[in-house]
Amino acid sequence: MTCPIKAFIFDWAGTMVDFGSLAPVRALQSVFALEGIDLSLAEARADMGMAKRAHITAILGREPMQSQWRAVKGHDSGPADIDRLFDAIGPLMERAATECAVLIPGAADLVKSLRAQGVRIGSGTGYSREMMSGILPAAAAQGYSPDLVVCAGETAEGRPSPLMTWKAMVELGVWPARACVKVDDATVGIREGREAGTWTIGVAASGNGTGLDLAEFTALSSEDRKTRVTASAEALSAAGADYVVNSVADIAALLPDLEARIAAGILPGTRPSEIRI
Numbered sequence: 001m002t003c004p005i006k007a008f009i010f011d012w013a014g015t016m017v018d019f020g021s022l023a024p025v026r027a028l029q030s031v032f033a034l035e036g037i038d039l040s041l042a043e044a045r046a047d048m049g050m051a052k053r054a055h056i057t058a059i060l061g062r063e064p065m066q067s068q069w070r071a072v073k074g075h076d077s078g079p080a081d082i083d084r085l086f087d088a089i090g091p092l093m094e095r096a097a098t099e100c101a102v103l104i105p106g107a108a109d110l111v112k113s114l115r116a117q118g119v120r121i122g123s124g125t126g127y128s129r130e131m132m133s134g135i136l137p138a139a140a141a142q143g144y145s146p147d148l149v150v151c152a153g154e155t156a157e158g159r160p161s162p163l164m165t166w167k168a169m170v171e172l173g174v175w176p177a178r179a180c181v182k183v184d185d186a187t188v189g190i191r192e193g194r195e196a197g198t199w200t201i202g203v204a205a206s207g208n209g210t211g212l213d214l215a216e217f218t219a220l221s222s223e224d225r226k227t228r229v230t231a232s233a234e235a236l237s238a239a240g241a242d243y244v245v246n247s248v249a250d251i252a253a254l255l256p257d258l259e260a261r262i263a264a265g266i267l268p269g270t271r272p273s274e275i276r277i
Contacts (some may be wrong), residue, residue, distance in 0.1 A: 003117035004262040005181060005255075006174040009165055009198070010146065012048070012132075013097070014207025016107045016248065017139055019214040021098040021207045023050060024126075028055070030096075034066065036072050039065075041211065047206040048158055049186030050151035051126050053086045060085075088192045091132055097127060098134025104206050105214075107247025108206035109142035113179055113252060122148045122168035126193075128156065147173055154203060159188045162196035169196075171210040178267055183248065187239035196242040197256060202236030205229045205246035209236065212265060217257070229277050234260040237273035244275045 014021030027046045032039040036064050043065060047058040059065050060077040069077045111121055123146040125132065132151055139145065148171050164241035165182055174180055182193030185207020193200035205209070205225075209232025210217060217225065233244045244252055254276060261271075 003114075004071075004179060005073055005114075005117075005119050007120040007122055007169065007172050008111075008114055008177040008181045008183060009122040009124060009168050010194075010248070011184040011186070011189050012123060012127065012135065013100070014048075014277075015104070015183055015189075015203055016123070017103055017135060017145060018097070018100040019043075019102070019104050020203055020210065020212045020217065022213060023054075023093070024048060024101040025211070026096040027089055027093040028059070029084055030092050031056075032059075034088060035085070037065075037068060042209035045208055045211060047188070049126050049184065049188040050167050051158035052089055052128065052131070053082065053152075054158055056085050056089070057082055067136055070234055077235045087114075087150070087268055092130065093127065093131045094134060097131055098138060098191050101135040101138035103144055104141060104247055106247060110251055111146075120172045120174055121146045121235050122150070124150045124164040124189075126152050127153050129154070159186075160191035160195060165192055165196035165198060179262055183251070185236075187235055190239040190241045194269055195265065197231050197268065199262075200241045200243075201251060201254075202233070202241035202244040203240070203247050204236055204244050206248070207232070207234075233275050237275055240269060241269070241273050242268055244273060244277065246277050250276065273274050 005043045010016050013023055029039045047055050129151045147169055150164045152158050152169050154169050157163055177197035180198040182198045184190055185203045190200050190202050210228045236244045
């Protein structure tokens, strides 16, 4: 090892692939449309990063969806409705995720650089193993194959619990948590890393917080881009991120500072969030 960092554990959509984290929104809106329900972008994105059953449950559990469901269906939603929606979303999610499985610029280069320093590469996702079936070969063809993938449903609880990150660390054989880094675009993923005891890096521009694909994001005026990214960064900072950057392409620049903190024995979460956008 030439680096004090033992492992990076990356999220997938909005972090390493799918700029704007579009696939989950498309699948969720499609599955609710099958029920005659119009799911807004805000409702779809509010719980992004959670396992999809938990995500559906959260959407159904609050207003305005509760009233809308009652008006359309004539009854409150229940466990059978959650089961039906979850069963239906699988193929929709797999298709959308595969269609959006383009690596975020800089992702493959970062992983190559980290591996050259002996850093292990893990990953975790709110997608099930079946939903990942198209993403994994597509990402590999573009130069990204993590050492490990932990999927929703493979631990007793999903995010924001630390169990997926801990499972990744156990299977990678890396410790202590304070020498590992969790990277995510969603606040629930940052909370997962905080609970796990790792360093956390939020990516503000490429993921759920901005919600635009790369072309749409690039086409924004500088003022609009700043407004969107700042709001996303502030949410990730409030969730407890140690660092916030625009995308994974910016992580290499902060590594010397992070490595120095680890080498000095500084613990994650003990300093104010550092926003570099």
